[in-house]
Amino acid sequence: MDMSSMASMTMSMASSTAAASAATSSAMSMGDMEMGGSCKISMLWNWYTIDTCFLARSWHVRSRGAFAASCIGVALLAVSMEFMRRVGKEYDTAILAQFQRTVAARAADFKTPNSCEGRVSEPRFVIFRATPLQQLIRAVIHGVTFGIAYILMLLAMYYNGYIIISIFIGAGLGKFLCDWMVQRVPVGGILAASTSHSSEEPTVCCG
Numbered sequence: 001m002d003m004s005s006m007a008s009m010t011m012s013m014a015s016s017t018a019a020a021s022a023a024t025s026s027a028m029s030m031g032d033m034e035m036g037g038s039c040k041i042s043m044l045w046n047w048y049t050i051d052t053c054f055l056a057r058s059w060h061v062r063s064r065g066a067f068a069a070s071c072i073g074v075a076l077l078a079v080s081m082e083f084m085r086r087v088g089k090e091y092d093t094a095i096l097a098q099f100q101r102t103v104a105a106r107a108a109d110f111k112t113p114n115s116c117e118g119r120v121s122e123p124r125f126v127i128f129r130a131t132p133l134q135q136l137i138r139a140v141i142h143g144v145t146f147g148i149a150y151i152l153m154l155l156a157m158y159y160n161g162y163i164i165i166s167i168f169i170g171a172g173l174g175k176f177l178c179d180w181m182v183q184r185v186p187v188g189g190i191l192a193a194s195t196s197h198s199s200e201e202p203t204v205c206c207g
Contacts (some may be wrong), residue, residue: 047161054155054163071166074155077148078170079177084145086178091141099128 039053039060040046052061054070061067103126130138156164 042159045159045161049162052158052160054158054160055151067162071162074152074163074166075170075173078152078167079174081145081148081152082171082174083178084141084148088138088141088145091137095130095134096128 038051039057040048040051041053042048049064049067050061052067053059054061059070061070152167156167
């Protein structure tokens with residue numbers, strides 16, 4: 001009886017010790033998970049700041065300062081999108097102006113001195129087609145612009161109010177800084193509507 005009671009007491013003590021150690025290890029692991037933090041991702045409108053993640057696990061915001069830096073970076077990304085759109089417009093204008101100067105120089109060389117000065121000739125048109133190098137540069141500019149716009153779209157899909165407001169602020173600031181409207185207006189004439197330069201272009205995401 002004494003031997004059996006001692007054996008049962010030893011077995012009960014061993015089982016209680018094992019259970020206690022298992023509980024301690026699980027509590028430590030749970031504490032580590034809580035201290036490490038997890039990414040807060042929501043498909044609904046939210047105002048998360050700490051422990052937010054964007055695009056990848058490496059973009060894990062663990063402090064308010066880091067979140068403020070993320071908002072500033074997103075706004076600058078939107079500014080860069082407007083800047084690239086302006087670069088595309090300026091490049092198109094530059095290559096077209098270069099072609100117009102070339103055509104004007106050649107037309108001046110082929111003018112006949114016996115032509116009647118009072119005679120008004122009908123305007124002639126020359127088709128401009130970009131060279132392969134020019135078209136490649138245009139494609140690269142468009143690809144970079146579209147890539148930035150796509151990244152901004154992915155960031156907006158996190159439905160974080162601060163990030164979306166940062167995108168709006170960056171887009172407005174980029175328009176203000178990079179797309180200042182300057183237009184030649186004829187005095188005493190009718191301003192012809194130009195679909196390629198005067199009209200507002202659609203956004204990158206929509207066309």
